[in-house]
Amino acid sequence: MRIATWNVNSLTARLARVEEWIRYAEPDVLCLQETKQADAAFPHGAFAALGYESAHHGDGRWNGVAIVSRVGLAGVSAGMGSDDDDQGTRLIAADCGGVRVLSVYVPNGRSLDSEHYPAKLAWLARLKALLGETTSPDRPVAVCGDFNVAPDDRDVWDPAELEGMTHVSPPEREALADLQSWGLVDSFRRLYDDDGLFSWWDYRGGSFHRHRGMRIDLILVTEVLADHLTYGLIDRQARKGEKPSDHTPVFIDTDVP
DNA sequence: ATGGTGGCCCGGCCA
Numbered sequence: 001m002r003i004a005t006w007n008v009n010s011l012t013a014r015l016a017r018v019e020e021w022i023r024y025a026e027p028d029v030l031c032l033q034e035t036k037q038a039d040a041a042f043p044h045g046a047f048a049a050l051g052y053e054s055a056h057h058g059d060g061r062w063n064g065v066a067i068v069s070r071v072g073l074a075g076v077s078a079g080m081g082s083d084d085d086d087q088g089t090r091l092i093a094a095d096c097g098g099v100r101v102l103s104v105y106v107p108n109g110r111s112l113d114s115e116h117y118p119a120k121l122a123w124l125a126r127l128k129a130l131l132g133e134t135t136s137p138d139r140p141v142a143v144c145g146d147f148n149v150a151p152d153d154r155d156v157w158d159p160a161e162l163e164g165m166t167h168v169s170p171p172e173r174e175a176l177a178d179l180q181s182w183g184l185v186d187s188f189r190r191l192y193d194d195d196g197l198f199s200w201w202d203y204r205g206g207s208f209h210r211h212r213g214m215r216i217d218l219i220l221v222t223e224v225l226a227d228h229l230t231y232g233l234i235d236r237q238a239r240k241g242e243k244p245s246d247h248t249p250v251f252i253d254t255d256v257p
Numbered sequence: 258a259t260g261g262t263g264g265c266c267c268g269g270c271c272a
Contacts, residue, residue: 009272012264013265202261204260
C-alpha cells in the first residue's frame, strides 16, 4: 500500500497540481493538510473522477485536513473530541485498506514566547491520548501530516541558525518523541539516515533553490507497518514548477499484514 | 532591506 501526505497550502489553489501528482504517483491513500476549505467546497468529485473516495474536515479559511483513498474509506472521525482540543480543523481519521489512517496538521506554535507554543505541545499530547482512546499500537496505524516539528538536526538546513525558533526546540522534539513512544516509528528514518532531505521550504528568499528547508512532514507508523516498508520518497519534483505548495508530498510503500 | 513570498480575500493575518 502506498500512503502519502501533503500539506497543499490551499487545495483551491493547488487542485490541478494535486490531480497531476495523484496520476503519476498513484497513492492508495493521500492525506492532505491546509486545504483552507469549508466542507461544502471540498472537491469530492475531482477525486471521485480519479477513482478515490474522500473525507474532509474544514471550516473555510484556515487549516482543513482530508483523507483521499482508493482502498476504502470507513469509520471517519473528524476532530479531537472538543473544539478546544482541536484548535481548528486539524485532524481527520479513517480506516483505509486495513490501516487506521490519521491526517494531522499540528499547530505551528508561532514563537517560543507565544501562547500558541504551549498549545502546540498540548495538541501533540492530546493526539497521543486520542490514539490510546481509539486504536492500539498492535494494529496497523499511520499518522500522517505536517507536524511542524523537525525531529532532529539532520532534518534542518542549519541547526545553529534556527536556535531559539519553533520546529526545533527541545520541548517540541520531546513532545514528538513522547507521541512516538505510544508505538509509532518515523518511517522515513527506518529507510534512510541521510541529512538534508527536506519536505518544506519557505517561499521567501529562494529557500528551495538554496536547500534551506526542513523535514516536518512525517508518516509515523506502528511496528506492524514499519516492519514491512519497501520504499519511501520525499518527492521534490512537486515543489518545482507552476504554483507549487511550500511543502512537497512524502510517501511510503508498505505491506499491510 | 526590521523585509522577504504566497494564500486567504481586500487590510492584515498566517505560515
